[in-house]
Amino acid sequence: MTSTGGTVSETAGAVTGTGGTVVVDGLLVVRGGNEVLPGVSCSVQPGTVTGLLGPSGCGKTTLMRAIVGVQRIAGGSVQVLGMPAGSAPLRGRVGYRSQASAVYADLTVAENLRYFAAVLHAPASDVDRALADVDLAPQANQLVGSLSGGQLARVSLASALLGAPEVLVLDEPTVGLDPVLRRDLWALFHRLADAGITIFVSSHVMDEATRCNRLFLMRTGRFLAEDTPAGLLRQTGADDIETAFLRLIDAAREREGASA
Amino acid sequence: MNPRITLATAGRVLRQLRHDPRTIGLLLVVPVVLVTLLRLVYDGKPQIFDRIGAPLLGVFPLITMFLVTSIATLRERTSGTLERLLTMPLAKLDLLLGYALAFGAFAVLQVAIATAVALGPLGLHVAGPAWLILVLAVANAVLGTALGLFVSAFAASEFQAVQFMPAVILPQLLLCGLLLPRGQMQTVLRWVSNALPLSYAIDGLTRVTSTPGVPGAVLADLGIVLGCIVAALGLGAATLRRRTA
Numbered sequence: 001m002t003s004t005g006g007t008v009s010e011t012a013g014a015v016t017g018t019g020g021t022v023v024v025d026g027l028l029v030v031r032g033g034n035e036v037l038p039g040v041s042c043s044v045q046p047g048t049v050t051g052l053l054g055p056s057g058c059g060k061t062t063l064m065r066a067i068v069g070v071q072r073i074a075g076g077s078v079q080v081l082g083m084p085a086g087s088a089p090l091r092g093r094v095g096y097r098s099q100a101s102a103v104y105a106d107l108t109v110a111e112n113l114r115y116f117a118a119v120l121h122a123p124a125s126d127v128d129r130a131l132a133d134v135d136l137a138p139q140a141n142q143l144v145g146s147l148s149g150g151q152l153a154r155v156s157l158a159s160a161l162l163g164a165p166e167v168l169v170l171d172e173p174t175v176g177l178d179p180v181l182r183r184d185l186w187a188l189f190h191r192l193a194d195a196g197i198t199i200f201v202s203s204h205v206m207d208e209a210t211r212c213n214r215l216f217l218m219r220t221g222r223f224l225a226e227d228t229p230a231g232l233l234r235q236t237g238a239d240d241i242e243t244a245f246l247r248l249i250d251a252a253r254e255r256e257g258a259s260a
Numbered sequence: 261m262n263p264r265i266t267l268a269t270a271g272r273v274l275r276q277l278r279h280d281p282r283t284i285g286l287l288l289v290v291p292v293v294l295v296t297l298l299r300l301v302y303d304g305k306p307q308i309f310d311r312i313g314a315p316l317l318g319v320f321p322l323i324t325m326f327l328v329t330s331i332a333t334l335r336e337r338t339s340g341t342l343e344r345l346l347t348m349p350l351a352k353l354d355l356l357l358g359y360a361l362a363f364g365a366f367a368v369l370q371v372a373i374a375t376a377v378a379l380g381p382l383g384l385h386v387a388g389p390a391w392l393i394l395v396l397a398v399a400n401a402v403l404g405t406a407l408g409l410f411v412s413a414f415a416a417s418e419f420q421a422v423q424f425m426p427a428v429i430l431p432q433l434l435l436c437g438l439l440l441p442r443g444q445m446q447t448v449l450r451w452v453s454n455a456l457p458l459s460y461a462i463d464g465l466t467r468v469t470s471t472p473g474v475p476g477a478v479l480a481d482l483g484i485v486l487g488c489i490v491a492a493l494g495l496g497a498a499t500l501r502r503r504t505a
Contacts, residue, residue, distance in 0.1 A: 072503040091349040100340030118268035
């Protein structure tokens with residue numbers, strides 16, 4: 001957080017100090033010689049729906065993979081529920097829905113979920129609950145390979161809802177879904193958060209940002225802002241999140257131009 | 261490791277296979293067709309068919325299970341299911357043994373059909389018991405699965421995965437003693453042959469062909485093949501990384 005400057009790093013620093021369900025501290029990820037995440041810090045508070053927004057390629061997925069412990073990291077630390085990310089006791093306590101659908105195309109929807117439930121030691125009834133949560137019960141016995149893109153996205157999300165995850169890391173879970181389903185899923189996220197589950201969800205759709213309790217705005221591997229949606233509007237004087245985000249990006253570009 | 265998760269994984273792999281009847285058909289029918297062709301090729305020379313019939317019954321499952329496993333594992337990597345599983349309480353060996361169990365169980369069926377056809381209608385003569393052919397051939401199938409799991413770690417695409425078949429399996433086939441008895445090979449080649457697992461599987465099947473009963477030497481061959489399976493699974497677990505770039 002050296003070059004982002006101003007209020008942003010102060011905010012992020014203050015939050016990091018308070019601890020949270022997820023605490024990222026100086027995370028450095030290098031891929032192919034490039035610093036994809038050049039030492040970022042952030043903290044996700046328990047029982048919130050926290051959004052991670054930014055253009056594609058800005059490092060959202062890399063950050064999420066680091067939080068679930070499948071990303072090789074070059075420096076810094078990631079703590080989840082007070083333990084190093086990816087450590088054995090966390091497996092099963094952190095649900096992950098990656099950007100890839102990550103389900104078996106040659107199994108039915110129910111067969112997929114039953115297998116993941118077995119691996120998680122979740123009761124068989126979880127399969128029906130997860131299917132109902134994503135409104136996919138009618139397709140339970142359909143082959144995943146024959147589903148539409150939106151249905152596929154929901155099987156993938158249902159797999160992350162199995163068991164009793166305390167943290168859900170959801171990488172663009174609403175891509176390709178119609179407005180009604182997106183509204184329903186965001187309502188589901190808030191129900192889960194009200195039940196104490198911490199939700200960290202990425203999106204590049206700005207109108208979804210307003211549905212989050214807190215927002216991280218990310219650009220080229222760095223955080224531009226970390227605030228509530230209302231706070232962001234106040235901070236930038238914008239009327240909507242998209243404008244707020246664009247103003248923050250322009251300000252960052254100007255700083256880069258000035259320092260170059 | 262957890263036996264419940266291992267069995268759930270084996271069940272899942274078999275369920276995937278069940279949804280793919282054409283692959284099941286190919287896995288079961290192709291060895292029968294090949295062993296029948298072999299019988300026809302040596303129609304005038306039944307003694308040659310008797311000599312190489314049983315060893316070849318062990319080669320088919322090695323090749324098919326190697327190919328099926330390397331592609332299946334590559335699919336797990338590219339579709340993201342492997343990454344999802346590795347965020348769950350699944351030990352790497354749960355996954356590897358799940359595959360070995362599933363394809364091993366399927367190989368029992370594959371080998372039983374091909375062996376029954378060879379010993380029955382095709383009139384293959386072997387001195388040893390038929391069940392010993394089955395045991396050695398199934399061990400070979402599991403060896404193929406274990407090698408496939410291991411080498412798939414080095415394949416980034418289907419093209420590469422398929423190329424590992426000629427790279428890993430064909431040298432073993434050339435040096436296993438089927439083309440030239442291993443004792444007659446040039447010294448260096450014999451050393452290499454001694455280091456390759458298929459050599460012992462073929463040694464065992466050749467002994468079953470010529471020796472009645474259950475000779476200790478066959479059990480020693482089987483033991484070496486089983487040892488190679490354990491080693492390949494161990495290497496597979498070692499090359500399977502929870503964290504990737």
